[in-house]
Amino acid sequence: MDRNFNQWLSTFRSSINSYKYYVDFEKVKENADKVKVELNMLNALVGEQNIEQAFESIVAKYPTVIQCLPILLAVRKNQIYCQDENGAVNYTFAKNKTMTVEQYKYFLRETGLFKMLQTSDIKNLYDYCIGVEVGLDSNARKNRGGHQMEDLLERYIKKTGAQYFKEMKLSEIEKKWDVDLSAISAEGKTEKRWDFVVKTSKQIYVFETNFYTGGGSKLNETARSYKMIAEESKHCEGVTFVWVTDGKGWVSARNNLNETFNVMDNLYNITDLENGVLEKLFR
Structure with missing residues (x-):
C-alpha cells in the first residue's frame, strides 16, 4: 500500500527526551564523591570570620583541599586562568x-569565594557541590540527546530477536558476510560506519538513524545523501538500506525529505517502529 508523505510527516515528534535525559544523578554523585573528604574539611570555613587565617591552617595540614577549589566555581579543570590589573595567573589545583x-588566598578573595563562604546560607559544601554538579551535568544533555535516537532504535531491534551489530564499518560487513558493497563505497574508495547492522537468514539490513528538533541546511544534506545511498544500495545484492528518522526539524526541510521518501521503501519514523515495522521487515 502506498504511503502518504504528509500523513507520515504529521506523526513526527517534537522531542524524544527520556527520563534519564535531564540529569545523570549517578554521575553527579560520583563526581562529588571524588572530593567529598576535601569538601568536608573546607566546611570549617563556612561562616568563619577570620576566614583567610583558617584557610591557611587547613591548607598547611591538608594540602589536598586545593584540588576541590575549581568545583566551587563550577569548573572541572585543574587549571583556571585569571587576570586583573596586577597581572595574569594560570592557577593550578x-x-x-x-x-x-x-596565591590561593588571592584567588579565593578575588573570585568571591571567601565572601560566599563567610556570608551565604550554605551549610555544607558537599551538598553545594552536588548542586553545582547537577548544573554542570545539564551541559551534557546535548551529548545524551545525540544518542537517544540510537538507544530508541536499538530497543526496537532487540524486540525482534534478530542478530544485530552496532557501529559496524562497511568493509567489516563485506569481510564478515562476503558481500559486495562497492556500489556504496565508490569502488572501495570510501568507508562508512553504519549505526546498526541486522543479519537475518535472508538479508543484511544496514541502518542509519537520527532525530532533528530544529531545521537547517544539514537536514537537506542528510536527505540528499541518504537518497543517494538508497539508490546505490539497490545494486548491492542481499543488502537493504534502512533509515529511521524523526523530529519536527524536518518540517522546514520537508521537500528534500519528500524526495527521499519517494525513492526509498525503507524510510521510517518512530511511529512506524511502534507499529511493528521492523518485525514485518525482518520476516
Whole structure:
C-alpha cells in the first residue's frame, strides 16, 4: 500500500527526551564523591570570620583541599586562568599544591569565594557541590540527546530477536558476510560506519538513524545523501538500506525529505517502529 508523505510527516515528534535525559544523578554523585573528604574539611570555613587565617591552617595540614577549589566555581579543570590589573595567573589545583598559599588566598578573595563562604546560607559544601554538579551535568544533555535516537532504535531491534551489530564499518560487513558493497563505497574508495547492522537468514539490513528538533541546511544534506545511498544500495545484492528518522526539524526541510521518501521503501519514523515495522521487515 502506498504511503502518504504528509500523513507520515504529521506523526513526527517534537522531542524524544527520556527520563534519564535531564540529569545523570549517578554521575553527579560520583563526581562529588571524588572530593567529598576535601569538601568536608573546607566546611570549617563556612561562616568563619577570620576566614583567610583558617584557610591557611587547613591548607598547611591538608594540602589536598586545593584540588576541590575549581568545583566551587563550577569548573572541572585543574587549571583556571585569571587576570586583573596586577597581572595574569594560570592557577593550578593539583593534589600537591604547586603554588603558594598567598596565591590561593588571592584567588579565593578575588573570585568571591571567601565572601560566599563567610556570608551565604550554605551549610555544607558537599551538598553545594552536588548542586553545582547537577548544573554542570545539564551541559551534557546535548551529548545524551545525540544518542537517544540510537538507544530508541536499538530497543526496537532487540524486540525482534534478530542478530544485530552496532557501529559496524562497511568493509567489516563485506569481510564478515562476503558481500559486495562497492556500489556504496565508490569502488572501495570510501568507508562508512553504519549505526546498526541486522543479519537475518535472508538479508543484511544496514541502518542509519537520527532525530532533528530544529531545521537547517544539514537536514537537506542528510536527505540528499541518504537518497543517494538508497539508490546505490539497490545494486548491492542481499543488502537493504534502512533509515529511521524523526523530529519536527524536518518540517522546514520537508521537500528534500519528500524526495527521499519517494525513492526509498525503507524510510521510517518512530511511529512506524511502534507499529511493528521492523518485525514485518525482518520476516
